[in-house]
Amino acid sequence: MADVAVVRADVLAWFDVHARDLPWRAPDRTPWGVLVSEVMLQQTPVVRVEPAWRAWLERWPTPGDLAAAPTSDVLRAWDRLGYPRRALRLQECARTVVERHGGVLPDDEATLLALPGVGPYTAAAVRAFAFGRRSVVLDTNVRRVLARLVAGEALPAPAQTAAETRLAAAWVPDDDATAARWSAASMELGALVCTARSPRCDACPVADRCRWLAAGRPGDLHAHRRRTQAWTGTDRQARGRVMALLRDALGPVPHDAVAAVWPDATQLARCLDALVADGLVARDDAPGDAPDPDAATYRLPH
Template sequence: MVGRVTAWFDDAARDLPWRRTDCTPWGVLVSEVMLQQTPVVRVEPVWREWLRRWPTPSDLAAAPAAEVLRAWGRLGYPRRALRLHQCAGAIVERHDGAVPDDEAALRALPGIGEYTAAAVRAFAFGRRSVVVDTNVRRVLARTLAGTALAAPSPTAAERDLATAVVPDDDGAAARWAAASMELGALVCTARAPRCHACPVADLCAWRATGHPPDELAHRRRTQAWHGTDRQVRGRVMAALRVADEPVARALLADSGPDPAQVDRCLAGLIEDGLVEQDDAGCYRFPTP
């Protein structure tokens, strides 16, 4: 299976800037953080601008947090921007400004979890690691386990299966990581899999059993957006992003239909370190 998927990837891989040979480990790390729960089409222009402004961890670490949050734009989950900023500072302090290739050292950085550390090790350094994102989990669930989708949360058995599939050779393992992710993103999609275009369709356990439906569908819910705290938080952040000066509470009233909800979201943003309130009671992005 691995050989077929990587051979397919040789022809089908998207030409993404963070996959190119001239991309630095820092560029790969930034891309992996930005791509969390965010589609490529939204990430690519922001990634390009970030790498133009802050091509090294040292450059980002020296930037004001407010500037970093503004540059994050509308990617969503802005805590990722602050984590990247903190991560850059930690790389400067602990690793002389160079992204480490050791998985444990990567996981010790702010905002870098198991998946991101493994992905950076594979994609930035070409080293063997077990890279398992949502796309890979779905590919393995269908081809090997015969289920429509993976369990809502990763299991030990699932991780053991993923580990067993990864080739021993560094280069082959890194290629498999990229190829299996791409297969899940482009062909073995969640809602409309393109089985006719799959290089391992004849090996797929899910297809062989007649594409049985997802047994856990009742536990999977699409996250609501309109009227949620997340939407209100996004509107507050958007208002602060374009403001040259601290913004009065009255000017944020349109961020949500309920004043209590706006106040709750402001309090949450302050607690998360994304917003500050000055002595006049106005709101702004964090100052150095």
């Protein structure tokens, strides 16, 4: 246990020197800005989020601003960050904050967790990074750092386990300020040094206490169970093509023009139905008594 305190102190000291100057860490950031950054960073790398975050917060600085925006503007501003449902949920989140909390982001974890698009990670991250309070922030970086440092494994299990959560909680310092710094520091170590692909153990502040390094950096135990998500020819690729088309369109797009971006008509029809059901796309039927899918037009929702 004394070991934990020493390792933690070394990581914190490393963070004091090596922390990146990210805009959502600047002194003038707002809690809402922190939440926006966390949602954008859900599966999108920092380098791509940074410029998008600056433009987004300049355009919609508060929950009230985003709540009042046309959804089509929100989806266009999201651009190619990926998983556009996050943009939709971020606006729903803004509207919920306005309606339920008077436009002020709540600071307790359970209330944050109840917001659209906010799951266990984001609720804990906002609690720590926006409000400086103790929480167990367990993302892919922290999972990997602890897997190597403590468990001596190359990578964490594909799915997060209860044991991991307990371990992570045991590593979070008791007091709010240090806990929040530890959360940022352990994530940063995973992002900059203890990376998934080619870890820079020579630059690691706790390399001398790392069980994985001591064991000679053995390979991934779970490699045989990991299954990469398919991409080419999938519904996700088809949906992406449609969204890109509608983002760039100035007005409603006729069905024929939509069909031109995807060769498989059956698959496209299924994806369009799903996009409409998800609220990412609006379909306007042509005037007449029998709605004809081929005569409909498509656009981003208002």
